[in-house]
Amino acid sequence: MSSTVWTQARRAARMNPSIIREILKVTEKPGVLSMAGGLPSSDTFPVDALKAACDTVLSKNAKEALQYAASEGFAPLREWVAERVKALGMNISPDQVLITSGSQQGLDLVGKILCDQGVPVAVETPTYLGALQAFTPYEPNFTSLETDEGGVRPEAFGRLAHDAPGTRFAYLLPNYQNPTGRVMSLERREAVMAAAKAAGVPVVEDNPYGDLWFDEAPPPALASLWPEGTIYLGSFSKVLTPGFRLGFLIAPKELYPKFLQAKQAADLHTPGFNQRVVHEVVKNGFLDQHVPKIRAIYKANRDAMAEGLRKHLPEGCEWQSPKGGMFFWIRLPEGFDAMALLPLAVEAGIAFVPGAAFYAQSPDPRTMRLSFVTLTPELIADGIAILGKVLREAMAVVDEPTP
Amino acid sequence: MSSTVWTQARRAARMNPSIIREILKVTEKPGVLSMAGGLPSSDTFPVDALKAACDTVLSKNAKEALQYAASEGFAPLREWVAERVKALGMNISPDQVLITSGSQQGLDLVGKILCDQGVPVAVETPTYLGALQAFTPYEPNFTSLETDEGGVRPEAFGRLAHDAPGTRFAYLLPNYQNPTGRVMSLERREAVMAAAKAAGVPVVEDNPYGDLWFDEAPPPALASLWPEGTIYLGSFSKVLTPGFRLGFLIAPKELYPKFLQAKQAADLHTPGFNQRVVHEVVKNGFLDQHVPKIRAIYKANRDAMAEGLRKHLPEGCEWQSPKGGMFFWIRLPEGFDAMALLPLAVEAGIAFVPGAAFYAQSPDPRTMRLSFVTLTPELIADGIAILGKVLREAMAVVDEPTP
Known part of the structure; x- marks a missing residue:
């Protein structure tokens, strides 16, 4: 009965579960260093300023604010x-x-x-x-x-x-x-x-x-x-x-x-x-005082990730060091498929988002997105070392001559 | 140029400004007793409890909450x-x-x-x-x-x-x-x-x-x-x-x-x-302590409005005293048009919402909605007295034989 009584809109039929949502579920394992989500560093949240402002608003303008x-x-x-x-x-x-x-x-x-x-x-x-x-x-x-x-x-x-x-x-x-x-x-x-x-x-x-x-x-x-x-x-x-x-x-x-x-x-x-x-x-x-602090933290993180990538990524990987924002975008050598690599990476202890999720059409399976704003520079260094290891191992497989 | 570059969706063409929005604009005059909006009494907002809760959340779980x-x-x-x-x-x-x-x-x-x-x-x-x-x-x-x-x-x-x-x-x-x-x-x-x-x-x-x-x-x-x-x-x-x-x-x-x-x-x-x-x-x-306080306030307001309506509304008006909620619904005698009455009512110092706004099809022009939760019992009594006067004056015009 219930499966016939609810007819969904044509448009609802086109809505699919978010790929990122599914990916983040996969990566939410204890001990996994996640460079997948786009979560800002919670160390940057101005808790004291917000707490004081909540108090001011509820002391001075509660009736209007509520x-x-x-x-x-x-x-x-x-x-x-x-x-x-x-x-x-x-x-x-x-x-x-x-x-x-x-x-x-x-x-x-x-x-x-x-x-x-x-x-x-x-x-x-x-x-x-x-x-x-x-x-x-x-x-x-x-x-x-x-x-x-x-x-x-x-x-x-x-x-x-x-x-x-x-x-x-x-x-x-x-x-x-x-x-x-x-x-x-x-x-x-x-x-x-x-x-x-x-x-x-x-x-x-x-x-x-x-x-x-x-x-x-x-x-x-x-x-x-x-x-x-x-x-x-x-x-x-x-x-x-x-x-x-x-x-x-x-x-x-x-x-x-x-x-x-x-x-x-x-x-x-x-x-x-x-x-x-x-x-x-x-x-x-x-914000004139606060945002520069966020910039400094993220810049140090970006530098840590850039250094890790230079050290650990196998030859043939392509990326640019971003001048701002939250993400590195990596293109793997021919033959790689970032989606197929993800379970291996999570198993090894790190997570990323396969780039294919971000294409409206013709996804490039060789791409991946790494966020540098959630982890500390130390953990970023650890994570990229693991990513390098996963990629080099996968490369060995890719390069193996088909029997 | 700009009027040709933005083609709106077919669906946007069907969106019209809210009638209530337009009505509330008309009624937002200083000194007008408004029974139009469905605003809960701001006296019922639990300011202290919310203030304490904001403080608790930002003291104990700020990173997760933000x-x-x-x-x-x-x-x-x-x-x-x-x-x-x-x-x-x-x-x-x-x-x-x-x-x-x-x-x-x-x-x-x-x-x-x-x-x-x-x-x-x-x-x-x-x-x-x-x-x-x-x-x-x-x-x-x-x-x-x-x-x-x-x-x-x-x-x-x-x-x-x-x-x-x-x-x-x-x-x-x-x-x-x-x-x-x-x-x-x-x-x-x-x-x-x-x-x-x-x-x-x-x-x-x-x-x-x-x-x-x-x-x-x-x-x-x-x-x-x-x-x-x-x-x-x-x-x-x-x-x-x-x-x-x-x-x-x-x-x-x-x-x-x-x-x-x-x-x-x-x-x-x-x-x-x-x-x-x-x-x-x-x-x-x-809520088990708080909601009964809201009920008591709204019930007293409802009573004040019911009494005012009994006293002041001309014969031929129909309504029921609501057993809860926020609104009285009035049906005026034949020949009345609540929308046409609204400017006269606002001029006289009170506001309501013409009922026609609430029909998907075939609006009944004789209806109006009165909210009893925003004003105090005293102001409700004053407001309904004014409404009665406006209606009786309009009735005199409606009843006048066409020359």
């Missing part, structure tokens, strides 16, 4: 965001800021407002798996944009008219991309946004990692180069805490009312308490 | 929910509980998992506007279930096979329904669920107000009568605080994985911090 609130978000936080993104070259009004329940919700709202069944959406190759998951229920056809180590290639936009006419938008992560870690140069940004504009393909810019630079800040936001053609997504998860689920979406004025309606239908509003607490923490420049 | 967390929700809170709903006759496993960002998100996930374009969804007449807003983007065809003062009529289910074949589910609010305030008797519940089962139409049961009873607890949940054919939605907004945006969804086991996938894509997870704080507050029976 009541239903505006779907747009807490006005002073929206103003803070509008001011903050000036440093990225963006000149926007607080009226364009929608506070979201993490930037993942921004992706869901983008899917709801912009995706239709069978209509193309262009994504980088590879790209953030969570975005594919957020858009998939709305049934777009994903089309892959050609990329190189500088990010998406401008020519890719010109080809969309032929390969994927009517592309609704291009989803881009210009800063320390998940999963590749790469950053787009200013020249590339200008060429890409000019090409997007010429092709009439607007852009959804996702920027969770932009603050996590090591030596120099990344170039201005894509949104600064084509403001009326770009939706910008930001997050407090990497600079403060993911546990408050706080992000924001900046929409061109003509689109804002639709996002607001979708937001209201989705969850009425993001918790007003959380918004007030975070505003209390950030309003007087806290 | 980190990314499971999409299913905080395990001890899921266990608490499974235990709590036993009082409603529900015997479920914590594995069936999904913590949501308010029960509004539960409605959005129901839409995503179960609604398809053109496929019927049955709703009460009238029903909660926020549910219509949550389902609408997924493009169902709403079909109205016949109701009387005892709630939805069992015969309505038998007619669905003819009038709306393939109805995906029926959305029902058995306890102190928004907007009518009515509660379904045990006999009616049994008849309705038997009819639903016989018709093969599963049920989505929304229960935000069930704890707000005045003289006796409502009968068992609909979900207790047909567990494998019912999705149940609950909320902490009315018994604790709406500002934490915390609700839950209980799904039949076969559907749970799809809800989990949809939840993960929507916002990864509900804030772990909020879940731990609320669990800290409720885990040792706090």
